Amino acid sequence: MNRQxxxxxxxxxxxxxxxxxxxxxxxxxxxxxxxLAPPALIGAAVDIVVQQQDSFFAxxxxxxxxxxxxxxxxxxxxxxxxxxxxxxxxxxxxxNLAQTVQHDLRREAYSHVQHLELAYFExxxxxxxxxxxxDDINQLERFLDGGAHAVIQLIATVLIIEGLFFxxxxxxxxxxxxxxPIIMWGSVRFQQFLAPRYANVRERVGLLNGQLANNLGGxxxxxxxxxEAHELRRITGLSNxxxxxxxxxxxxxSAFVPLIRMVIVMGFIAILVFGGQxxxxxxxxxxxxxxxxxxxxxxxxxxxxxxxxxxxxxxxxASTSRVLDLLHTPPQKDAGESALDVSAIRGxxxxxxxxxxxxxHPERPVLQDFSVRIPAGTxxxxxxxTGAGKTTLVKLLLRFYEVTNGRIxxxxxxxxxxxxxxxxxxxxxxxxxxxxxxxxxxxxxAYGTFDAPLEDVIAAAKIAEAHEFISQLPQGYDTIVGERxxxxxxxxxxxxxxxxxxxxxxxxxxxDEATSSVDNETEAAIQRSLERIAIGRTxxxxxxxxxxxxxADQIFVMENGRLQEQGRHEQLVHAQNLYAALWRVQTxxxxxxxxxxxxxxxxxxxxxxASRGAANSGP
Numbered sequence: 057m058n059r060q061x062x063x064x065x066x067x068x069x070x071x072x073x074x075x076x077x078x079x080x081x082x083x084x085x086x087x088x089x090x091x092l093a094p095p096a097l098i099g100a101a102v103d104i105v106v107q108q109q110d111s112f113f114a115x116x117x118x119x120x121x122x123x124x125x126x127x128x129x130x131x132x133x134x135x136x137x138x139x140x141x142x143x144x145x146x147x148x149x150x151x152n153l154a155q156t157v158q159h160d161l162r163r164e165a166y167s168h169v170q171h172l173e174l175a176y177f178e179x180x181x182x183x184x185x186x187x188x189x190x191d192d193i194n195q196l197e198r199f200l201d202g203g204a205h206a207v208i209q210l211i212a213t214v215l216i217i218e219g220l221f222f223x224x225x226x227x228x229x230x231x232x233x234x235x236x237p238i239i240m241w242g243s244v245r246f247q248q249f250l251a252p253r254y255a256n257v258r259e260r261v262g263l264l265n266g267q268l269a270n271n272l273g274g275x276x277x278x279x280x281x282x283x284e285a286h287e288l289r290r291i292t293g294l295s296n297x298x299x300x301x302x303x304x305x306x307x308x309x310s311a312f313v314p315l316i317r318m319v320i321v322m323g324f325i326a327i328l329v330f331g332g333q334x335x336x337x338x339x340x341x342x343x344x345x346x347x348x349x350x351x352x353x354x355x356x357x358x359x360x361x362x363x364x365x366x367x368x369x370x371x372x373x374a375s376t377s378r379v380l381d382l383l384h385t386p387p388q389k390d391a392g393e394s395a396l397d398v399s400a401i402r403g404x405x406x407x408x409x410x411x412x413x414x415x416x417h418p419e420r421p422v423l424q425d426f427s428v429r430i431p432a433g434t435x436x437x438x439x440x441x442t443g444a445g446k447t448t449l450v451k452l453l454l455r456f457y458e459v460t461n462g463r464i465x466x467x468x469x470x471x472x473x474x475x476x477x478x479x480x481x482x483x484x485x486x487x488x489x490x491x492x493x494x495x496x497x498x499x500x501x502a503y504g505t506f507d508a509p510l511e512d513v514i515a516a517a518k519i520a521e522a523h524e525f526i527s528q529l530p531q532g533y534d535t536i537v538g539e540r541x542x543x544x545x546x547x548x549x550x551x552x553x554x555x556x557x558x559x560x561x562x563x564x565x566x567x568d569e570a571t572s573s574v575d576n577e578t579e580a581a582i583q584r585s586l587e588r589i590a591i592g593r594t595x596x597x598x599x600x601x602x603x604x605x606x607x608a609d610q611i612f613v614m615e616n617g618r619l620q621e622q623g624r625h626e627q628l629v630h631a632q633n634l635y636a637a638l639w640r641v642q643t644x645x646x647x648x649x650x651x652x653x654x655x656x657x658x659x660x661x662x663x664x665x666a667s668r669g670a671a672n673s674g675p
Contacts, residue, residue, distance in 0.1 A: 062373040065380050066196075073157060080149035084205050087146050088212040090139035095350035097132050101125070102346045146205060154200035162193050165379060171387040174456040175415060182269045187262040188382055192375035199372030206365045217351050224344050228334060231326035235319045242319075246312050246366060253305040254374040260298040262378075267294055273540075309366065327352040396478035401563040402432035402467050403594030405453070410462035412448060421460070422448045423617045430610065432467070435590050437597040437605035439638065440614035446598045450568050453596070454480055466564070484562035488569035490549040492541030497526055498533040500541070501555045508559055519588055520555035521581045522548070551585070558589050565589065568598040602639050611635065 060068075070077070108121050118124050166189060177185075214236065221228075271278060271287050278287055327348055335345040407428040413421040422445045430436040438446045451457050452464060455471055464471045471479060492500045501516060502508045513533065517523040525548055529535040541549045557565060567586060583604060586595075599605045606625040613621045613628065613635045620634050628635035 062376040062380070066376050069380060069383075070157065073153060076149060076153050076156075080146060080153055080205075081208055083142055083146035083149055084208045085212045087139060087142035088209045089216060090135055090142060091209075092213070092216060092351070093135045093139070094132075095347050097128065097135070098346060098350060100128055102342060106342050150205045151201050154197045157200060158193055158197035161196070161379060162189060165189055165193070165382055168383055168385070168387060172385060173387075174451065176385065182266065182273075184262040184266040185382075186269060187258075187265040188378050191261060191265070192258060192378050195375035196372050196379065199368050203365055203368040203372065207369065210365070220351065221348065225331065225334070225340055225348060227339075228327060228331045228348070231323060231330060234326060235323040238319050239316055242312070242315065243366060246308065249308050250305060250366065250370045251373065253301065253308065254370045255377070257298070257301045257305055257371075258374045258378055260294070260301045264291070264294045264298050267291060305370075309370075312366065324352050396466075396469065396474050396482060398478070398482045398563065401482050403563045404432040404465075404467050405430040405436075405564065405594060405596070406465040407449070408463050408465060410452065410459050410464060412445075412452060412457065412460045414457075421617055423452075426462070426617065426619055428612055428619060428622075430594060430596065432594055433592060434609040435595040435597065435607075436610045436612065437599055437608040438612050438614060439599055439602060439605060439635065440620070441638075442600075443616075444614040445617040446614060447568060450485070450566055450596075450598060453564075453566065454483060454485065482563055484557035484560045484565045486550075486553050486557050486565070486567050490541065490546075490553045492537050492544070492549055492552060494536070494539045496531075496534045496536055497529065497552060500537060500552055501533075501559060503556055505559045512559060513555075516555040516559040517552075519558050520551045520585045522551035522555050525551075547581075551581070554585055554589070562593070564594045564596070566596045566598070569600065602635075602642055613638075 105121075118127060169185065169189070218236075267290060271291065278284060331340065331345055331348050334340040335342055407426050410423055410426045411421055412423040413419070426445070428436075438449060440446060448457075452459055453471070455476060458472065466474070466479070466482070493503065498510065498513050501513050501522075505512075510533065514523060517526055517533075526533055526535075535543075537543050537549075537552075541552070544552070587607075597605050597608060602625075605611055608625070610622060611625060611628055612619055613633075615634060621628060621631060623631070629639055630636075
């Protein structure tokens, strides 16, 4: 974690914005200079009325009191006009800066998130990331919109007024400055108290957002298990934690203003009493005295808002740390420099002594010395009990993870040497966990091939046997599917996903349990589609249903991250090993063994192994 102050980190990050920041700062300071002019004008008016022909304006040859007042009125109009213009200018500069930083930071943060390793998302909630990308960036925007301007003007006020006081009446100027060290010390102390509390607030809101996002995504499950009351209690608890963490921060920040007010009154009384005595003794001009009284109020009273400004500042700094920490999270290394021409890929895939373990459990390898060769243009199937490492092969092929040892080759190229965009552009994935975006059917089929004409989209849908049901939808290909495709059935979503892969036309196609969650009729339709699109390309099938892979050119049987056997369906059934046991369980003996549709999924696989052992032991 970066231990630099968040403000320094923000300054280093925002180099491109520095000219605008400097210009906005100058505008804020100039605005404050002219904003402090009215008390001086009041002092000048008092000076004219009291001193008349001996007033400040009389020194410039304007002897008539009436003329002096008209000159003062004209000067007032000019000063107010300039101050109004500068107020407008500083407001526009700071607000536009806030919007620009917000836009650029959110865009950069989201772009960075897309390039993080998959493990990053598996360890964090979607809601927590949403809190950073939305709430935290908005918090920073609110500070730049108003808080930065307020801080700069406060500093400018102190320097300008104190400088003026020491120039016109150094003997009492120090009295106005007397509260300053106390206020500054108190501000620093409050920052130290508030910083960890607001960091805790941001963490709490991240947890709350994460649970809300999780619950809204699983609303159907919540309803089906009548768990509404349970989830309400969980959200109530998280929301209450957020409320209590905010309460602690509010208690401290709210105490700041009353304490500062009592310190401020000391400086005001000092100027009022001792400055008045100096004026009565003739040591101080009456007009100057009146200016000092007004200026003391202008100097000290804004400090009562310092607590509010600090509150905004601390919230922004806590949010800034979270956003910049996200930006400094190392992205997935795209070490590959070799370009890959997708049109020239034949599709030979080789796993060469591949081992892999997740970083969270390095002592438990998922794959061990795994070696397989898949010739170009063939269909290879990977089967085995749950936890055998089948889906991990998909993640390694797409370089969602990097192999721990060994290498994976595509047409003789080490995947690690290939550019990620080229590699993933050569591979199409149809997963059991189909994700459709909120949009039309056409947009979802053309996802990744965004410029595809409607004719190509329809052709892909026909190959995936999706055209018929799409044509029956209310708006056909323009029908909105809803968030995550909720308006479509599971089989319909799967066929849209297959059409998407067909339209991409990759040389290597991965089917990860593509028919696991559909009925038999839909499975048959999808199977026909897959057989058509597999022609002329390398197809890798991950399956539990062995009936869907019996026609594969090669079947690789895995168990505990190792290759146990390989061959065609008939060979493996005849071999009477693990594959044969799985086949019997799924086709003929599951009733007798008391197992479900997938023996390996209804337990630890002990029943399958028992079946295999019984078969091998003979009569």
